[in-house]
Amino acid sequence: MNSNDRLLMNIGLVITVIAVLGAAVAGGELDETDEGGNGGEKKFRYDGLNDTQTSDQLNEGSADEYDYLPGNDTAAVTVFVRAELTWTDEDPIIGFTNEPDRFNLTITAPTGRIFADEAENGDDRQGSIVITIEDSEWREGWTVRVTMVEAGDQWDPLHLFSLQDAGNGYELKVTFEFKVPL
Numbered sequence: 001m002n003s004n005d006r007l008l009m010n011i012g013l014v015i016t017v018i019a020v021l022g023a024a025v026a027g028g029e030l031d032e033t034d035e036g037g038n039g040g041e042k043k044f045r046y047d048g049l050n051d052t053q054t055s056d057q058l059n060e061g062s063a064d065e066y067d068y069l070p071g072n073d074t075a076a077v078t079v080f081v082r083a084e085l086t087w088t089d090e091d092p093i094i095g096f097t098n099e100p101d102r103f104n105l106t107i108t109a110p111t112g113r114i115f116a117d118e119a120e121n122g123d124d125r126q127g128s129i130v131i132t133i134e135d136s137e138w139r140e141g142w143t144v145r146v147t148m149v150e151a152g153d154q155w156d157p158l159h160l161f162s163l164q165d166a167g168n169g170y171e172l173k174v175t176f177e178f179k180v181p182l
């Protein structure tokens with residue numbers, strides 16, 4: 001092997017190492033070493049779960065519930081949760097105003113602790129609720145609940161005639177970040 005070949009081989013090795021490191025970062029497969037309470041070491045693999053749910057129509061007073069078990073593993077520890085609910089109230093008929101719709105978004109943690117928020121859409125008929133939970137250290141399952149609290153009806157300018165607004169559709173995007181013991 002001449003010196004040029006050796007140089008090429010070394011360059012190839014460096015590129016391979018960089019490529020492997022890059023893949024590990026991109027895939028979220030970095031390991032972490034945590035100090036355990038008993039002085040031992042625990043290793044975890046980090047991972048994520050993204051889910052999107054859509055509904056064409058949720059009637060006023062009704063709710064949809066979604067259950068999640070991050071990693072499909074009761075040993076997985078959820079470290080971050082984000083749920084975003086968005087909706088668009090219907091276009092009103094000409095001359096009428098569509099009064100806002102009100103949704104409630106509730107996340108129930110494995111401990112039973114509840115995180116909830118409620119909002120109605122604006123005049124542009126766009127509505128959204130976002131809940132984020134950071135620094136969670138909880139194992140096991142979570143529940144996300146979407147409730148169509150109240151659908152404001154359509155009214156004429158003099159408030160003499162109304163058309164019932166029965167509810168609304170929505171989109172729900174949920175993200176979990178969790179670590180699984182190795």
Ligand SMILES: [Ca+2]
Pocket residue numbers: 089090098099100101151152153154165
């Ligand atoms: Ca409405």
Ligand SMILES: [Ca+2]
Pocket residue numbers: 089090101151165166167168
């Ligand atoms: Ca509506």
